Amino acid sequence: MSVFDSTSRSYVPAPTGHWLVAIAGYSVLIDKRAIQRNALLSVALLAISVLSLGMGTLSLAPYDVLLALLGKGDSMTQFVINELRLNRLLAGIFTGAAFSVAGCLMQTVARNRLATPGIIGIDNAAMAFAVASVVGVGVSFAPSAMALTGAATATALAFMIGGGSGTRGYRFIVAGLAIGSVSAAVSQLLLTQVHIDVANEAYPWTVGSLSGRPEEQIPVMGLITLIGVLSGLVLCYRFQLMAFSDSVITALGHTPNRLRFAAVVIAIVLTGFAVALAGPVGLVALVGPEMARAFARHKGLPLLSSAICGAIVMVLADLAGRTLFSPIEIPVGVITAIVGGPFLLWILIRKPKRSTL
């Protein structure tokens, strides 16, 4: 596929499997397969979303769901869809994408597939800080600001204990595991200090839930996810170099620690906000990127596919939690833990591949 390149005034054939978009001296390569697979994933997400909106105590056909979304149909349906289920769905999509992209970035930084925010304790630490602000230990920050602080603290600790720049694989993960369990215990401890009703109310959130999340936080989460994914996509061009050794990254004119820092900051922000909204549903960060890799077969960093896959996993898990044992609702964090646990084992026992990531 060739495109007219205005700088050299000649046709430049793009590398195999790519489209070249060249305008006014700028040129961007687009991976054909990635675009194709991401389009398919998006369609799947859309279908699952419509399905999810239609399922529940009030069961609705996809057609009625679409009518309600367009502001038509009877007012009861409109209320259920637009006021109740849509917010929950959006919260699921945004947090799922955020967790998954953060996971993909952390895996790349640590050069280890297990090094997702959930495993290395970022989720739990963010949760502990957020719980502290909710149960009121004299801290008056918003839960998301506190969660962000917690996420950053845990990451900094894991890097410090795990040895510098996070290339020491398992040491980093073990440090993170320890931070994660301490944080989870702190959350529980904080909950024992408050009235049982407050604790009960906060409980689903501390294991990860999309039920009754504050409405005003959802657009904020959407914006954060959008910014995180977009900056990830722009920097992806550099981030993909992290699959090489530090010497090669340096030789190609980049500073390894700067690349890692940028990736970790994006991951922390995404995880912090997502935890504040949905609780520590960290296993999405493990399942999402893995699904993306298997499906998109992307050679670089499958960031966009990870975002979509993460959203799919989150929405499906929430749907399962809502409907399987209806009217009893199972928090989404419990569902992902039940599915994610075996998945984690599968990653471990599967025939190891030669590469580190």
Add this chain to the structure above:
Amino acid sequence: MSELSQAPLGTETITLKHADHTIIKDLSVTFPKGKVTAIVGPNGCGKSTLLNGLSRVHRPSSGHIILESKDIHTMPAKEVAKKLALLPQETSAPDGITVRELIRFGRHPHQSFLKQWGMDDRTAIEFALKAANLEDLGERLLDTLSGGQRQRAWIAMSVAQETPLLLLDEPTSALDLGHQIEVFELIRALSSQGKTIVMVVHDLAMAARYSDYLIAMKSGEIIAQGTPKEVIQPSILEELYGIQCDLLDDPSTGTPILINVRRSGAPVTAKTSAASKKAKCDMAFS
């Protein structure tokens, strides 16, 4: 030497440390332009550390690395990468990439997010494939290549980087003899196109045969430098490796060949004699 005065790369009293351990202290060296320089020396002599210092992987605790009369650490990383390429010893690549895709990464210093592809990139990649004699292997997966082919693919990546300087850290360390020669011949070919090449080489005979200039290092210091003929002298080899030997000229290339190599102090024919056992004991207790 006239080449040295216009050296594109050199060091000014650099000190390189691993944690608190000083590997190289106050070392000054320059590398002749357009030549192949081989750094040789025993294990742990600091030759790889020096190369890592030259390529910015290891930052010196004092002194300067001079690239085209500028301190390398004051230059933007990308600018340096347009002048200096490195082939490190351990190489890992992204999963499932082809030879051509690997070589494309060599274009990174010339690209950015909004300038990902142009005619110069395509030309450079085609040139690199041709230079490394990999034209038929461009679409092959890197994992499926032989050791020698893979090493040539990595060198092709640095060729695509279009730098006047190329550093190689033991480019043939894991290769058999045939593949070693394959790689060294590629290095010579690149040199004949005008590249300045600095490589760390373990094998003295190969270093002598394929380099124009030899630098012999021991305990972080340069103990001899010059043409292979000047450096490969029995006295220097004894100091470097603690060996004694005789030298012959290779009848076809004229480069020195080491024969009758033995540990210093051991007798000439020392395969099983008591003297050799004694020498072993002496070494063990020394």
